[in-house]
Amino acid sequence: MRQHVLRDPRLLQQLANTNPELARAALHDPARFSAMVQQLEASRRQAEQQRMEMTAGHSDDPFDIEAQKRIEDAIRQENIAANLEAAMEYNPESFARVMDHSFHISHFL
DSSP: OHHHHHHOHHHHHHHHHHOHHHHHHHHHOHHHHHHHHHHHHHHHHHHHHHHHHHHHHTOSOTTOHHHHHHHHHHHHHHHHHHHHHHHHHHOGGGGSOOOOOOOOOOOOO
16 A cells, blocks of 8 residues: 555645645655554544444434434434545545745836
């Protein structure tokens, strides 16, 4: 994965914008990069497991108001994450830092 990131300048730039520490590790510390990717993957799996447990635990009573609110909140969070992922994939320039280097010209009449 690290080699893929290093071969693609656009991907490296996107990674630098979203996770600068991971981008630095990709460039300078292969062992740290590997550890960070493994940690991110473990966190993702843990969050997925918690979501599955929460959804499964509340399916006993489909009319429980509190369970419905938690499920609704989980769905909302999934939609937000999906929208963010799509935005980062299809419009990465929206997440780039903008610098104002405009030139100012004085006018004399």
